[in-house]
Amino acid sequence: MTKKEEIIEVINNIYLSKYYKNIKDLISSDESSSLLSGDSRAFLYTLIIKLGLNKVLEIGTYFGGGTKNLANAVLKNNGNLITLDPSKDRKKIIEKEISSWDDELKKLTFFFPLTSSDFFLMKNYAVLDQGIWFDLLIIDGDHSYTGAFSDLLNCSQYAGPNGIIIVDDYNQPPVYNAVKDFLKINSNWQEINNSISSDAIKFSKITPSIKNLPFLILIGPENPSINQNLTSIGKNILGTVKGINLNLAKPCNDGILESRWLISIMNDDKSISMKTLDCKKEIKSGRVNINLNLPYPITSSKKYPMTIDTHLVWNDKVTNNLELSSPPKYVVQ
Numbered sequence: 075m076t077k078k079e080e081i082i083e084v085i086n087n088i089y090l091s092k093y094y095k096n097i098k099d100l101i102s103s104d105e106s107s108s109l110l111s112g113d114s115r116a117f118l119y120t121l122i123i124k125l126g127l128n129k130v131l132e133i134g135t136y137f138g139g140g141t142k143n144l145a146n147a148v149l150k151n152n153g154n155l156i157t158l159d160p161s162k163d164r165k166k167i168i169e170k171e172i173s174s175w176d177d178e179l180k181k182l183t184f185f186f187p188l189t190s191s192d193f194f195l196m197k198n199y200a201v202l203d204q205g206i207w208f209d210l211l212i213i214d215g216d217h218s219y220t221g222a223f224s225d226l227l228n229c230s231q232y233a234g235p236n237g238i239i240i241v242d243d244y245n246q247p248p249v250y251n252a253v254k255d256f257l258k259i260n261s262n263w264q265e266i267n268n269s270i271s272s273d274a275i276k277f278s279k280i281t282p283s284i285k286n287l288p289f290l291i292l293i294g295p296e297n298p299s300i301n302q303n304l305t306s307i308g309k310n311i312l313g314t315v316k317g318i319n320l321n322l323a324k325p326c327n328d329g330i331l332e333s334r335w336l337i338s339i340m341n342d343d344k345s346i347s348m349k350t351l352d353c354k355k356e357i358k359s360g361r362v363n364i365n366l367n368l369p370y371p372i373t374s375s376k377k378y379p380m381t382i383d384t385h386l387v388w389n390d391k392v393t394n395n396l397e398l399s400s401p402p403k404y405v406v407q
């Protein structure tokens with residue numbers, strides 16, 4: 075059995091586990107300001123514990139009741155939780171809710187009053203680590219087709235090995251359709267039970283991944299990779315950047331790594347300079363570490379970080395897949 079198959083088996087069996095039943099009894103009696111049912115909250119809690127997930131992203135905080143449930147589970151794994159909600163009406167309520175928690179829960183939770191698109195655009199994931207990979211990403215924000223689709227694209231770029239994306243409200247057609255279309259163009263992701271067909275949608279045939287839960291559960295590749303789909307990463311950096319470093323999970327084939335760098339520098343007088351730089355490197359087979367240097371180092375102003383977006387593609391004659399063992403890291407001086 076592969077690691078991925080083992081994970082899928084664990085997920086499919088959560089419902090039957092004693093742990094889930096105990097947690098469900100505890101959680102269901104809990105008054106929670108969450109739109110999720112006690113069953114759903116108990117499922118997410120058990121999933122985090124059973125799979126040892128420790129970097130979690132929640133899109134759609136609402137009143138923070140579901141967030142507290144996630145934070146309690148993540149605490150057991152010594153992890154971190156980022157939660158996002160742009161609602162101006164609820165910002166104060168969410169902040170008040172989080173400030174009422176125990177210190178240890180507060181410390182591991184980061185709330186951003188932003189839309190998910192702005193969160194990714196502004197590279198706020200860097201609060202956790204310079205090259206963050208999430209273990210679990212929960213999509214429950216903008217339920218339109220474009221909202222759910224862009225969340226899926228962004229979340230898949232920041233998912234770690236066998237990363238799990240849970241999409242709430244499977245029965246909302248725009249959400250289901252977004253998942254279906256995402257899977258069509260991302261063949262290295264799957265719905266855990268391969269139950270989403272690429273045929274036309276019939277509402278009566280729309281089913282969740284696990285009976286009685288409102289979720290579609292997706293799992294990503296064993297190793298995130300750079301391939302012929304664009305891999306885009308970015309960071310706000312103060313200092314000098316020389317290039318990017320990649321650690322590979324498997325020795326590579328002979329191939330070519332191409333990158334396009336879009337750099338926006340805010341000068342000390344707040345004027346902006348933009349640069350587009352390309353660099354390309356032929357890589358010999360067998361390498362497990364690659365340094366891709368910019369044609370020349372780029373330095374930010376003294377006061378303001380520059381924004382770097384790096385777009386990468388890999389081309390070889392065998393798999394077109396460069397499998398990574400850790401998130402790409404900028405080489406900063």
Ligand SMILES: C[S@@+](CC[C@H](N)C(=O)[O-])C[C@H]1O[C@@H](n2cnc3c(N)ncnc32)[C@H](O)[C@@H]1O
Binds near residue numbers: 108109136160221
């Ligand atoms: C269905 S509720 C989330 C329920 C919550 N997960 C819970 O457990 O109770 C959807 C939330 O997503 C927020 N939202 C809407 N658009 C969003 C976006 N683009 N990014 C992040 N959150 C968004 C809304 O303000 C709302 O609070």
